[in-house]
Amino acid sequence: MRLGKIVPMALFLLTMTACSGEKAQQTMDSEETVANDTEAAEEKEHADIYKRFLGNEEKVLIDCSGDVGKVFSLKNAEGKELTLSEVVRAVRDSCNAVDDFYVTLEGTEYAYVDCGKDGNEELALDVNMMGTTWFKECLVIKEIDGHLKTVYGNNIKCNPDYDGQFNVNEYGYIESSDDFLHEERRDYIDASGNNHYISSDLMVGTEEYPFVYNGETLDIREKKDEPKTDDSDNKYGYLPKGKIHADGYKIYWADLNDTPDNKADDIYCGTMTGHCFTHYYVKSLKWSKHDASADIGSSNAFEEARRFREFFDQKGLKLCTVDEFNGLIAAKEKEAGLTEEIKNGECVSWTKLDNTEFFDEKPQETTDVDYGVYDDFICRLKTEISEESWDSLYDYVEKHGLSDELYSYINDDYGITAGYLQTDIDGDGVDELILGTTSQDTTESGESWYYNNDEIYDLFTIRDGKLLHVIEGWCRNRYYICGDGVIANIGSGGAATGDLMFYRYNKGEMELIEGVYWDNGTRTYYKDGQEVYTVNYPEDDFYSFEDDSIASKYEESLDSYRYHKLKIIPFVEKEK
Numbered sequence: 067m068r069l070g071k072i073v074p075m076a077l078f079l080l081t082m083t084a085c086s087g088e089k090a091q092q093t094m095d096s097e098e099t100v101a102n103d104t105e106a107a108e109e110k111e112h113a114d115i116y117k118r119f120l121g122n123e124e125k126v127l128i129d130c131s132g133d134v135g136k137v138f139s140l141k142n143a144e145g146k147e148l149t150l151s152e153v154v155r156a157v158r159d160s161c162n163a164v165d166d167f168y169v170t171l172e173g174t175e176y177a178y179v180d181c182g183k184d185g186n187e188e189l190a191l192d193v194n195m196m197g198t199t200w201f202k203e204c205l206v207i208k209e210i211d212g213h214l215k216t217v218y219g220n221n222i223k224c225n226p227d228y229d230g231q232f233n234v235n236e237y238g239y240i241e242s243s244d245d246f247l248h249e250e251r252r253d254y255i256d257a258s259g260n261n262h263y264i265s266s267d268l269m270v271g272t273e274e275y276p277f278v279y280n281g282e283t284l285d286i287r288e289k290k291d292e293p294k295t296d297d298s299d300n301k302y303g304y305l306p307k308g309k310i311h312a313d314g315y316k317i318y319w320a321d322l323n324d325t326p327d328n329k330a331d332d333i334y335c336g337t338m339t340g341h342c343f344t345h346y347y348v349k350s351l352k353w354s355k356h357d358a359s360a361d362i363g364s365s366n367a368f369e370e371a372r373r374f375r376e377f378f379d380q381k382g383l384k385l386c387t388v389d390e391f392n393g394l395i396a397a398k399e400k401e402a403g404l405t406e407e408i409k410n411g412e413c414v415s416w417t418k419l420d421n422t423e424f425f426d427e428k429p430q431e432t433t434d435v436d437y438g439v440y441d442d443f444i445c446r447l448k449t450e451i452s453e454e455s456w457d458s459l460y461d462y463v464e465k466h467g468l469s470d471e472l473y474s475y476i477n478d479d480y481g482i483t484a485g486y487l488q489t490d491i492d493g494d495g496v497d498e499l500i501l502g503t504t505s506q507d508t509t510e511s512g513e514s515w516y517y518n519n520d521e522i523y524d525l526f527t528i529r530d531g532k533l534l535h536v537i538e539g540w541c542r543n544r545y546y547i548c549g550d551g552v553i554a555n556i557g558s559g560g561a562a563t564g565d566l567m568f569y570r571y572n573k574g575e576m577e578l579i580e581g582v583y584w585d586n587g588t589r590t591y592y593k594d595g596q597e598v599y600t601v602n603y604p605e606d607d608f609y610s611f612e613d614d615s616i617a618s619k620y621e622e623s624l625d626s627y628r629y630h631k632l633k634i635i636p637f638v639e640k641e642k
Contacts, residue, residue: 112187115209115212115214116178116187116189116207116209116214119149119150119207120150120176120189120419121150122149122150122151123149124149124214125147125149125152125214126147126148126150126153126207126214126215126216127145127146127213127215127216128144128146128148128156128216129216130144130216132206132216132218132219132259132261133216133218133219133220134218134219134251134263134324135203135219135221135222136326137164137201137221137222137244138160138163138164138201138221140157140203140219142156142163143156153193154174154193157193157195157201158170158171158195161201162197165197165198165199166197167198167532167533167534167535168528168529168530168534168535169195169197170195170197170534171193171194171195171421172194172195172196172200173194173418173419173421174192174193174419174421175191175192175194175416175417175418176191176192176417176419177189177190177192177414177416177417178414179206179237179238179255180237181237181238181255181256181257182237182238182255182256182403182408183408183411184257186257188206188207188208188209188217188238188255188259189207189208189214190205190206190207190234190414191203191204191205192204192232193205196535197467197535198465198466198535199224199467200223200224201221201222201223202222202223202224202232203219203220204218204219204220204221204232204234204240204242205219206219206238206240208259210259215259217255217259217261218240218253218255220232220240220242220251222242223244224244233413234414235408235410235411235412235414236411236413236414237407237408237411238255239252239253239408239409239411240253240254249266250268250269251266252264252266254399254403254404254408256402262402262404264395264398264399264404265320265321265322265395265398266320266324267319267320268318268319269318269319270319277317279329279381279383280329280381284374284377314340315338315374316336316337317335317336318336319333320332320333320334320391320394322394322398330383332383332384333386333391333394334378334385334391335361335363335385335388335390335391336362336363336374336385337360337388338360338362338371338374361388362374362375362385363375363386363387363388363390434531435496435497436528436531437497439528439531439532439533440488440499440526440533443499443526444486444499446462447462447486447501447637450462451476451637451638460473467535468501468523468535468538469501469524469538469539470540471539471540471541472501472503472523475503476638481506482503482504482505483505483634483636484501484502484634484636484638485504485634485635485637486499486500486502486634486635486637487499487502487634487635488500491547491551491553491571492551492571493550494572494573496527498525498526498527498536498571499525499526499533500522500525500526500547500632500634501522501524501525502521502522502523502524502632502634503519503520503632503634504519504633504634505519505520518546520546520547520629520630520631521539521545521546521632522544522545522546522547522553523538523539523540523545524537524538524539525537525545525553529574536571536576542557542558542559543555543556543558544556544557546629546630547629547630547632548627548628548630551570551571551572552568552569552570552571553571553576554566554567554569555567555568555569555581562584562585562587563585564583564584565581565582565583566581566582566624568580568581568624577595578594578595579593580593580620580624582620582621582624588600589611591620593620599616599617601616
């Protein structure tokens with residue numbers, strides 16, 4: 067009887083235990099499902115908040131504590147919550163505050179970054195503006211507790227022909243190069259959004275960028291008492307056997323403490339290159355030499371390297387060997403948590419945004435125009451032209467992003483005269499300012515571009531009381547006035563590549579009317595800004611495309627434009 071009672075009881079307990087286990091497992095599964103659902107919802111919200119910001123539906127708090135830019139500052143927006151459009155406006159206003167010309171938006175791009183490689187994405191913005199030069203602002207935006215905040219901001223300016231840029235990699239390591247400051251800055255943003263400054267590296271040693279400290283330029287040229295000759299076949303002089311003579315140097319200059327105003331705590335290293343005569347009878351074997359290079363921080367055979375070490379010792383500056391320099395940089399990276407894996411991450415892929423979504427530029431009202439802006443500009447150009455040296459004019463033109471094609475025409479070379487013209491191109495009541503050329507051979511009838519030397523090299527209008535630089539031309543990118551607000555542009559990328567485009571000019575904007583682009587046997591036609599037709603033809607029979615009836619129709623339309631003569635005022639009055 068006892069066993070009969072025990073067995074059912076055991077079976078009951080086993081059943082109860084099994085049920086409890088199943089319920090516990092169900093509870094665990096349920097909790098895991100809830101956790102997964104919560105995590106998925108958070109990830110979706112994390113991604114959605116960036117999308118809403120890119121769609122102008124969300125705001126970001128501008129926190130300038132992570133702003134390291136030297137060219138301009140977003141302090142005017144400090145502590146404000148802004149939409150994307152308002153951020154772009156803030157960047158433009160900041161650029162306008164430091165530039166001589168009116169600054170306009172050239173483009174905005176975005177990319178996603180996994181700072182610190184923690185699996186949570188941040189948003190990077192690259193905003194590009196154009197004034198006298200190219201301005202770029204890079205921002206990194208992080209979602210923190212359901213709100214967006216800027217955790218990094220930096221800006222550079224560069225010549226449009228130079229690839230000054232931000233290299234942002236997938237894990238938040240950023241290198242920024244600036245051709246005006248001639249330096250490369252390196253930062254790392256960790257998973258918490260903290261910016262770690264690594265170093266600002268400056269490389270000097272060219273004729274354009276010599277090594278200068280407190281206004282004193284380091285000179286490695288020969289001393290007056292050293293052998294020297296003016297003989298072009300023996301420009302290095304008769305040097306003793308084994309003498310190493312420096313040809314050039316490179317100095318690497320790093321600020322490890324982010325103290326740009328204090329150069330004394332920076333570190334330096336460098337290398338020198340040169341040649342040495344190895345044959346004893348150097349007089350008879352003038353070009354018997356070998357290339358050599360050396361670390362200027364260590365003892366070597368370069369006499370000029372000794373001058374470097376003496377210079378740095380006198381200034382109290384830390385001159386390292388190359389190995390010491392690299393070791394200090396590596397230690398700084400380790401302190402910031404910057405691993406080789408993070409440092410060597412892939413560069414992000416940028417996605418362009420539509421500029422029209424941000425803001426429309428306000429056209430200049432006729433009653434608001436002050437043409438004194440033009441007068442002051444022309445007066446300054448004439449002053450630079452009148453200087454004895456061309457260097458002054460060259461520096462001014464380069465600094466303000468003007469066309470350098472006018473140089474050869476200032477003195478009326480080949481019967482072509484350089485000058486300026488103030489005229490209302492689009493008939494809106496506001497005059498534009500043209501810098502260009504005219505020729506006595508150009509008639510009023512308006513020949514085609516290949517017979518016309520009346521070219522526009524720079525075109526300006528006025529916006530918010532400043533010069534707005536609309537177009538810049540050069541020998542392979544020429545502009546012509548066609549009347550009724552139409553401007554022709556002929557460009558060339560080589561013997562078999564080029565384009566001919568016609569634009570409607572309106573209040574500082576250029577809208578494509580029609581044109582053609584040709585490239586090695588292909589001609590592509592455009593109408594109202596859109597590609598409309600493509601024709602292929604043998605490369606050895608350039609004009610065979612004329613046999614195509616559709617192409618011929620477009621060609622007739624392009625040939626119908628007349629190129630007007632520019633009645634410019636010469637920069638330099640010629641003697642009669």
